[in-house]
Amino acid sequence: MDLVQHLRYFIAVAEELHFGRAAARLHMSQPPLSQRIQRLERELGIRLFDRSPRQVTLTEAGRLLLPEAREILSRVEPILSLASRMNAATSTVLRAGVPPHLEGDSIAALLGAFRESSPHTALDLRESTTSAQHQALGSGELDIGVLQLPFLAAGLVIGPVVHRPLGVLVAADGPLAEPASELLLSDLGGHDLVTFPRPAAPARYDEILDTCARHGYHPPAVHEADGGSFTAGLVLSGTAVAFGPETAPPHTGVVWRRLAGQPLAERLAVTWPKEQPHSGTAAFARAVTQVLGSGHAPAPEPRSRPASDFLAIPHGVLDE
Amino acid sequence: MNEDLRHHLGSLFAGAGVTGCLHAIDLDNGREAGLGADTPVLMASAFKLPLVLALFRAADTGLADLAGQVRLEPGTRTSGPTGIGAMTGPVTMTLRDLAHQALSVSDNAAADAIADHIGLGALTATAEAAGMAATRIAEICRDVAARTAASLGTTDPAQLTRLLTDPAALSRLATLDLTASNRTTARDCTTLLAGIWKDTAASPGSCSAIRHLLSLQVWPHRLASGFPFDDVRVAGKTGTLPTVRNEIGVVEYPDGGRYAIAVFTRSAATALNLPRADAVIGTAARTAVEYLRRG
CATH class of the missing domain: 1.10.10.10 (Winged helix-like DNA-binding domain superfamily/Winged helix DNA-binding domain)
Known part of the structure; x- marks a missing residue:
């Protein structure tokens, strides 16, 4: 009693x-x-x-x-x-964002890993685009996020970055699906491209299209799709391709093909506000790298030009 | 201020993958246009304009001799990608020509030599006298270089260049922190330019000389790119840091129209080469000028 x-x-x-x-x-x-x-x-x-x-x-x-x-x-x-x-x-809520295209099993694993490491913190996980997360981190509506690089990092801390190679989803009965070691971006010529809408992650969108152009793929049309089934439909029709990580294809008529040299590796950055970070920040960042790995993509070796006009690159950097 | 114009400018910046602040003013009738004109922004090398103005003001009052020669030794002068900062041997040059180097090619060695000659106090006093109320200038090129190396934790050249395009490294780069760096607003910069074009910032002779130096700037990719006309004069000063691309300047039309413009951008992408981010400075400036010219 x-x-x-x-x-x-x-x-x-x-x-x-x-x-x-x-x-x-x-x-x-x-x-x-x-x-x-x-x-x-x-x-x-x-x-x-x-x-x-x-x-x-x-x-x-x-x-x-x-x-x-x-x-x-x-x-x-x-x-x-x-x-x-x-x-x-001591019992708090961590409001965290993840991008819409993250796979379901990754999200489940992320929730599990965080719960295990931080039993006293409730994880309020929200699916949200890079742009929306960026805005919510700035306004204090989100404590931490997983955003697609690049984005403007003013006022934010970029923590661990997960590199994920992207391949191509192509129609299983089309010429691109024929067995070969790897595809080149230039092999995709003639096919339309299905991608997420530019406002969801503008700089990443531009990066993808610039990379395609640099490697000789100039899609006749770019379709912006929010949902996986519309994307799968356009790919199934044989007229379009889409980029994505190596996971189970969304539809039986669609196959995933590796891209030679990983030209389109996606960078997902765990990001939080510089001022007053949430006490659950480190645990969430660890959970993300535990679940998604950190990976490594070949980074380009930047070659500075005078017209970059950088104010005060430290002594000797440009002495080549 | 015209809402359509602000909306147009905002979509131009967004389309180029940047956020931007702009202020433009008709130097003769005072009409203005802008977007984020009073938002604090990183000044970067645009601080070399008030620096050169401070030198000419010192010369106006006899505190500096523009014909005086300064010797810059390679081991002790500030380095940089252009001008004396990129050279290898000792250089002796007049203060007037150091000003030419600092404005025409954004020479870090020349700028710091001028600052050492007149003192940081003269620079901050000049900014204040020029009406730049929201501007804070507290460091010169070598301070930025030192803070860059300290933030990134290395002085190895190859590694530094790589880190300057690494988003995670840039997110902890102290020189991109507004509260700790030279900062200004677009409006403060058009106020500065207006003073130089109206001969109120220094003596008429000094103002005229600075206008000439600004017209000798070599970079064609930003402000000037928006005005590809042989009979339009563009005089400006750029400023650049990782993800930061700025230019402030004056555009003069053959019919006598004169417009001071300041454009400050931050890109989401960290690549060194972002031609769209450079070009949108010209496109946005042109859009604002055409708005002012429609009257």
């Missing part, structure tokens, strides 16, 4: 001298209150109330117990309130 709670019931009934009013004050119904008072009386081995159909009165024992019960509660309340404040401070 929770003695403290039962003493609370006793005090309420003793003050109201009416089970109905006491129950209302305690936000409960009358029968359980009556049962609990009876239980308290059994536990203590004394009668606390004289009950008649018309009124309730305190017994002598009840009158003697009342001030003692109040004294006990007055000493217990501060302990309970302190404990509840400490609970509130």
